Amino acid sequence: MKAIQLTNGFGLEELTMTELDKPTPGPKEVLIRMRAASLNYRDLMVLSGVMPVDIKFPFIPLSDGAGEVVAVGQGVTRIHVGNRVAGNLQQRFLAGNPRAEVLADSLGGPLNGVAAEYVVLHEDGVVPIPDHLTYEEASTLPIAALTAWSMLIEYGGLQAGDTVLLQGTGGVSIFGLQFSLMTGARVIITSSSNAKLERAKALGAWQTINYSEVPDWDQKALELTDGGVDHVLDVGGAATMVKSINALRTGGTLSMVGFLSGLTIPEYDVTSILQKAATVRGSQVGNRDHFEKMNRAIAHHRLHPVIDRVFPLDRIGEAFALLAEGKQYFGKIVVQI
Ligand SMILES: NC(=O)c1ccc[n+]([C@@H]2O[C@H](COP(=O)([O-])OP(=O)(O)OC[C@H]3O[C@@H](n4cnc5c(N)ncnc54)[C@H](OP(=O)(O)O)[C@@H]3O)[C@@H](O)[C@H]2O)c1
Structure with missing residues (x-):
C-alpha cells in the first residue's frame, strides 16, 4: 500500500511517498481503507518537530482521516465491515473530562497517523460518520x-x-x-x-x-x-x-x-x-462520546463542512505549503487518499 512517511527526520521536505505492507487487524482492531485526510495546524507542528510528542521514525503523519472498514479482527463488536468511519484523535479518550492518561495516545503524533491507504485502529478509537457526508467532508470532523x-x-x-x-x-x-x-x-x-x-x-x-x-x-x-x-x-x-x-x-x-x-x-x-x-x-479537542453526539446533530441538520481545496495524496507538500502560508484558505484543506 501507499503511505506518506517521514523517514529520517523532521521537515516538510522529508515527506516521502513509500510502499508498505498492508497491515492486518489484531484482536479488537479494525482495518480501514482510508479515503481522505484533512490537515490541521497540529500536523504542521508535528512535522516541523516543534510539537512535544515522541515520534518514532519512520512516521506516518496526519491526525484526521475517514474511510471504510474492510476487515475486523477477533472480538470486534462495535464496528462492522462496510462501516464508514473516522478516527478519534485521542484514541483512548472515550467519555468524561480530559485526563492525562487518555490524552497521550493521539493519531498523527505520537501514534502513526492516517496518511496511508490502509490503517489499523482499535475499535474503540473510531466513530461512524454521517451518511450524507463524503469522505472528504467527514475527514474534517475529528479535530476542527x-x-x-x-x-x-x-x-x-x-x-x-x-x-x-x-x-x-x-x-x-x-x-x-x-x-x-x-x-x-x-x-x-x-x-x-x-x-x-x-x-x-x-x-x-x-x-x-x-x-x-x-x-x-x-x-x-x-x-x-x-x-x-x-x-x-x-x-x-x-x-x-x-x-x-x-x-x-x-x-x-x-x-x-x-x-x-x-x-x-x-x-x-x-x-x-x-x-x-x-x-x-x-481545549483538548474532545471525547468519542461528544464526537458521536456531534455527528448526530450534523446528520439531523444536514450540515456540510466547508472545504477550501482538495489535493491528491502525492501533492501533500503543496497542501502543507498552503496551510503553512496561513491566510490563503477558508475552512479546511483536505487530501484524497
Ligand atoms: N487545543 C485544541 O483542542 C485545538 C484544536 C484545534 C485547533 N487548535 C489550534 O487552534 C488554532 C486554529 O486552528 P484551525 O485549524 O482553525 O487553524 P486554521 O484553519 O489554520 O486557521 C487559520 C486562520 O486563523 C485566522 N488567524 C490567524 N491568526 C489570527 C489572529 N491573530 N487573530 C485572529 N485570527 C487569526 C486567519 O483567518 P483570516 O484569514 O480570516 O484572517 C487564518 O486564515 C491553531 O493554533 C490550532 O493549533 C487547538
Missing part, C-alpha cells in the same frame, strides 16, 4: 469540528439567543459558526480579509469585523452587543486572549483553543478575568 463542538456545546453550554465571537475563518472558527447557527446563537466573526468576511456573512454570521482594519475589535464587539458576548472561541492565543476577555459580558466564557499568534503573553493583569467573573477553559 469536534473542538468547536466540545467547547461551545458540551462544555460551553451554548444556548439559543447567545452571542458568540469567532476569530478568523480557519477550520475551527467556521465549524464554530455552523454549530452556533445550528443552536440558534448569533455570531460575530473576525477576519483579516473583507472577502472572507463576505463569505462568513453568506454562511449566516450576524456581524463581521476586519481585525486588521479594526485592531480594537474587542471594543467593537462590546458596542455591537451592548455589554459583551456570551462566548469567545479564541484561536489567536497570545495576541488575542486579553482582547477576548475584554469582549466578554460579565459571566461570559472564554474557550482557549489556539495559539496562531503565539503562546506567551509577557505581562498580564488578571483583574479583567475577576471583574468579568469569566470562565476560562482550555
Whole structure:
C-alpha cells in the first residue's frame, strides 16, 4: 500500500511517498481503507518537530482521516465491515473530562497517523460518520469540528439567543459558526480579509469585523452587543486572549483553543478575568462520546463542512505549503487518499 512517511527526520521536505505492507487487524482492531485526510495546524507542528510528542521514525503523519472498514479482527463488536468511519484523535479518550492518561495516545503524533491507504485502529478509537457526508467532508470532523463542538456545546453550554465571537475563518472558527447557527446563537466573526468576511456573512454570521482594519475589535464587539458576548472561541492565543476577555459580558466564557499568534503573553493583569467573573477553559479537542453526539446533530441538520481545496495524496507538500502560508484558505484543506 501507499503511505506518506517521514523517514529520517523532521521537515516538510522529508515527506516521502513509500510502499508498505498492508497491515492486518489484531484482536479488537479494525482495518480501514482510508479515503481522505484533512490537515490541521497540529500536523504542521508535528512535522516541523516543534510539537512535544515522541515520534518514532519512520512516521506516518496526519491526525484526521475517514474511510471504510474492510476487515475486523477477533472480538470486534462495535464496528462492522462496510462501516464508514473516522478516527478519534485521542484514541483512548472515550467519555468524561480530559485526563492525562487518555490524552497521550493521539493519531498523527505520537501514534502513526492516517496518511496511508490502509490503517489499523482499535475499535474503540473510531466513530461512524454521517451518511450524507463524503469522505472528504467527514475527514474534517475529528479535530476542527469536534473542538468547536466540545467547547461551545458540551462544555460551553451554548444556548439559543447567545452571542458568540469567532476569530478568523480557519477550520475551527467556521465549524464554530455552523454549530452556533445550528443552536440558534448569533455570531460575530473576525477576519483579516473583507472577502472572507463576505463569505462568513453568506454562511449566516450576524456581524463581521476586519481585525486588521479594526485592531480594537474587542471594543467593537462590546458596542455591537451592548455589554459583551456570551462566548469567545479564541484561536489567536497570545495576541488575542486579553482582547477576548475584554469582549466578554460579565459571566461570559472564554474557550482557549489556539495559539496562531503565539503562546506567551509577557505581562498580564488578571483583574479583567475577576471583574468579568469569566470562565476560562482550555481545549483538548474532545471525547468519542461528544464526537458521536456531534455527528448526530450534523446528520439531523444536514450540515456540510466547508472545504477550501482538495489535493491528491502525492501533492501533500503543496497542501502543507498552503496551510503553512496561513491566510490563503477558508475552512479546511483536505487530501484524497
Ligand atoms: N487545543 C485544541 O483542542 C485545538 C484544536 C484545534 C485547533 N487548535 C489550534 O487552534 C488554532 C486554529 O486552528 P484551525 O485549524 O482553525 O487553524 P486554521 O484553519 O489554520 O486557521 C487559520 C486562520 O486563523 C485566522 N488567524 C490567524 N491568526 C489570527 C489572529 N491573530 N487573530 C485572529 N485570527 C487569526 C486567519 O483567518 P483570516 O484569514 O480570516 O484572517 C487564518 O486564515 C491553531 O493554533 C490550532 O493549533 C487547538
